[in-house]
Amino acid sequence: MSIIQTIRDRAAVIMIVIIAVSLIAFILQDAFSGRGGMGSQSTTIGKVNGREVDYVEFQKMVEAQEAQYAQSGMPVNESTRQTIRENVWNQFIGEELLTAETKELGMQVSPKELNDMFFGDNPPQDLRQQFTNPETGQFDGEALKAAIRNLKSQKNTPQAKQFAEQYIPAIGKSRLQEKYFSLVSSASYVPKWMIDKMASDNSAIANISFVNVPYATVSDSTVKVSDDDINKYVSAHKEQYKQEKTRSIVYVAFDAAPSGKDTAETLAQIQQLKEEFTTTPETEQFLNRVGTESPFFDGYVLKSKLQVVNADTIRSLAPGQVYGPYLDGGNFVYAKMLSSRSIPDSVKCRHILISTQTGLPDSTAKTRIDSIAGAIKSGADFKALAEKYSDDPGSKSNGGEYEFSSLNFASLAKEFAETVFYGAAGDKKVVKTQFGYHYIEVMSQKNFETAYKIAYLAKPILASNETETTASNAATQFAGDARSLSSFKDNVKKQALQEFVAADIKENDFAIPGVGSSRELVQKVFGADKGDVLEPVNVGDKYVVAAVTEVNAEGTMSAAKARPLVEIFVRNEKKAEEIRKKLGNAATLEAIAGASGTQVLRADSVSFASTFVQGAGSEPKLVGMAFNKANLNKVSPLINGTSGVFAVKTESIGAKGNDAMNPQQMKESAQMQMKQFGGRSALEGLRKSATIKDNRSKFF
Template identity: 45%
Template sequence: MSIIQQIRERAAWLVFGVIALSLIGFIFMDARTTRLFSGNKSSDVGSVNGKNIGIADFQRQITSAEEQAKMRGYPMNEAMQQNVKESVWRQMVEDALLTDDYAALGLDVSDKEVNDMLVGANAIPDVKRAFTDPKTGIFDNQAAAAQINQLRTLYKSGPKRSADNQRYEAARSFFEESVPQIIKMRLREKYMALMANSSYVPKWMIEKANADNSQIAKISYVNTPYFTVSDSAIKISDGEIQDYISKHQSLYKQEESRSIAYVTFDASASSKDSSRLKDQLSELAAQFAKADDPQAFLNRVGSQQPYFDGYIGKARIQVPNKDSIFALQKGQTYGPYLDAGSYTVAKLIDIKTLPDSVRARHILVATTNPQTGQPIMDDSTAKKKIDSIKTLLAKGESFDSVAAKLSDDPGSKEKGGDLGYFTADRMVKEFADFCFNGKKGEKGVVKSQFGYHYIEIMDQKDFEPSYKIAYLSRKIEPSPETDQAASGLASQFRAESTDAKAFDQNVEKSHLQKLLAPDITPAEYTIPGLGTKRELVKWIYGANLGEISDPYPVEDKYVVAIVTEINKEGTMSPAKARAQIEPILRNQKKAEQIAKKLGSPASLDAVASASGQQIQTADSLRFNSPYLPNGAGQEPKVIGTAFDKQLAGKPVSPAISGTSGVYFVRVDNVSALSNAEADIQQQRFMQEQQQRYGVQNRLIDALRKIATIKDNRGNFY
């Protein structure tokens, strides 16, 4: 990664100050006054076991999470915003679930512990990075404590001058938000460690498992498959479904949800739209070829692909028709040609023989905060500083030591300013121009948007033809006429569909495909098969059963939907659960019929004769594997029967209702394999480790299952 890119992502050297303001400090504050901070709650976005989650607090945490995502370079589009909301909600629910357990277990974090996390031997990684001397690798806890004292003073005094506002806000954010998060993090660590360390596997359990798993069995069996009884011969009533639900309620819980059926009307670009755009670019291609300033021309006429005023090596250019583009003379154009849903015209600006990659080192004197764009040093002061650095190096000072002491680039200063090898497009133009147009060993000062760089070109390799190419590119998009045609068809369909019956009739008459989107939750943003459309979800939750929507634009289509199902939170209705339960009950009834027909046979041969099925054998069955060989599949009841000591020596077992049919089994042999090398202690250790590793997810899942969680996010977003 280039240093310029690192500057963009890591906010350069100034971020160290921000880290200090936002991640550390607490020594001289009363912890109890900060850890319970929360904003005013005017309304609730949900609740956990009766404890409300306020919309103000929820939105504050969303804003904070979005800012962090932006700092890491993630695009804050609609999908990312939804991911952030989901993540924040999940975290707030988990925090609420765990808080009661913290209190019940008497868990707390003392001021001394927090101090140790900030300035002690066990300081959290972010703090250590901010206050560790890069030359010695030693954490300077006194510098951290001094910073905390300054923060305490700022926070208590409040913003007195406009110049202090930014630092005060950072201090306020730290004491009211970051410190409680640090405490919360420590509480969670303690809680999870306590739960993990409670894992225990007794010796007798390992010994029993070893004894069971050492057994090996051979059986003969007859399977009468369920498909030998017709499905149409078995009827399952709603009462039977309800009775099964009543006996297995925990398996058939449901969230609040709604289902829809819908039809779509294509509003994507037509062949006419594509041809029209191609013709437009064909007319512009001649003007593009004559334009002396390609960047100004592209800015004037508009291009999806911005102009890159630099050179890219031949091997690294991966565009359609590149050989035709390489064959152009300077100033000539090629196209329009198709490129990933766009029409493009390429213009060859220049050709040079340049290195494919360069290794350089630099020392940066920053003038601008790359995150905020705010100036942090005036230009004249920065110029004097870089000139002084140049003089020091000219007098023989070590580049490595000067970079470590004076460079404002945290990503390279610890490496003596060495950036390693990089390509031209990884750097800002001024930096790249110097490194790729210069020669190995050349040194000089370059000014970029980030400040002044003193650069030394250390190496250049893989010289090849490099091209400067301008691209006039436009995405193929639907014209207003295409969009209006699709919207008109959707509106006509809606006008003619006055109820569910008419909806289905019009689907058939218009030869449309009726699609289903089941179990849409109130806070959902994305509808399966459709994409992101929060407005449609809001309509679904404001509509009645059987109500039909007006056309909604969703991505490149118009959608008309009908509400087909409304499910309240709680236990599934028989109609909702039928698809899951009916096969189970049907097989149970089939098993009863098959078992009744075959009765109590005296031998396996009698079973085969009565059922018309063959006797099969299964050898080398193991107690810890539920599968029968030869593709028979998973049959745990049959495997269990193979190791049933009460069946030893008997000609045939009772009927067994298996996964795929009714089985009768004869146990031919059961023996045991020796396992003299089994290490009981090692096995106990490994199983306990496995339990510890999985305790967090299992614990949270268990707490969720027994909790009462209300999600009202759909009322706000």
């Protein structure tokens, strides 16, 4: 409830926001998480333009963000770690690139500017919200200064270090990035001639006659596309066919999910516990003793917020009554109604805290809070006493006031929460919590609703050792019999197994599509050669045996890799050659139509602003030729289009009225668009020109 906790929580938020906003061009990379060995003597996890990223430094930032996630009540699992590691990696890249660029430009954030950011007219949003006076609606800079002084006085505490080492630098970096983006955006300019050209192009229309000889008139079977043809095409379009280091696999999976027998045994186990669960008066102790997948919550949940399986049935239970067993996900569950009561969804309260966490003796703290309670009872001003004596800097500046929703209940000290939610408006009392002694006044309570205290006995349906062993043995036997890719496929057929494909696995991936999250399997795939069959890997409720089918190095795609993407273009080029030979020297549209067995088509009001031509579809090259004045009343050279070979004769070029947007509006719109994309384009440019070495896969 203190400002220390608030700043710590909000530091996590602002760090995440800064990364997301300033590195938007970078976060569209493949995610990764997990950790592997550190066999290499080097601790360099990567390099950005020669600047080494040390593993220890990197991991320290990862762990700090993991702690922030946990403090915010967010689960820290493999998926979360994957996101965090990716964010931290992108942060290193972005900070290094932007730091170097802003340094070269001579940009900086002065101490005076940083001070103005905190205490000026436009402080960070999170601090503005925390230190806005609820009575005046004005930001209270003096209260913020007091809170920061309090943090500084704590010197080496984790909260003070986090504020000094993370929050303040993050604010400075954010401002420096804002300045850089502003500089780039301010350079955006659209000249008048460009607007005039855009307006002219958008209003241009043409009437044309044309002939379309579709590629489909040449049979695919007559056109052979060799690997040399593919490589030649890819070489001419290298930028479009770059690839990361990837590998592809085929795999089979042996099911280790709980069997029917396993499910029946779990059901029998939980049924044996029902009677004691129903009759015991010590429900929490019982659940702690026998174990449950749904931890006991010693509080009430509002009817509108009780979102569980069979909620309507559970709400209708009488106190002490048990419902179940029923299935909830992978668990068999019994629900026991303990009690119900009416509680508010939101409360407003105020308090004064005398902390015992600073070393103050318990008896002294109790004496002080009793004196404060007596003074208030005698008419002393609550707000003045809070500002003078409360040890909670998060509320002392506004008279000790807080507003909570029922969702905050679990995050508050139990005794404090019960006082403000279970008591009545107007209650005033001394309460002891783990933080010390509070004098609490319940100011108001709103939106009362029936709430329920419910206990859940949940037992997961797990695979037995027998089920696990059967699946493991089957996978091991298969892998032993399939020591090459060809024998792998033979055994798949012999055993009538289903073969799956997972393509384009990246070195830093932590999950494989169709398989699930398994860093172990990814590492084994990248430790193998093409054609290798891997030993079984346990992934979730199955054992996976994989064979490496494709190894792709970083760089330009091979013919085999590029063929599915470019074969149609190469084939159409070859078909175009055949069509041109067939047309020979035909010089008129009628002659071309006669030689190809097609007909002369006509399209009116073809728009320069659109690639669509009636009777042809989307054909950008045809539209371009239509507006080439060299083709006015003349037959154009043959054009290799998207769907066939074309010849066009432009009959007229004119303009239509364009009242949709005046030139000034067009200029403002174009300039705004340039500004919006300016920062991102600059970051993309810095990224493309940077030398980045990524060694993360060796560490995680």
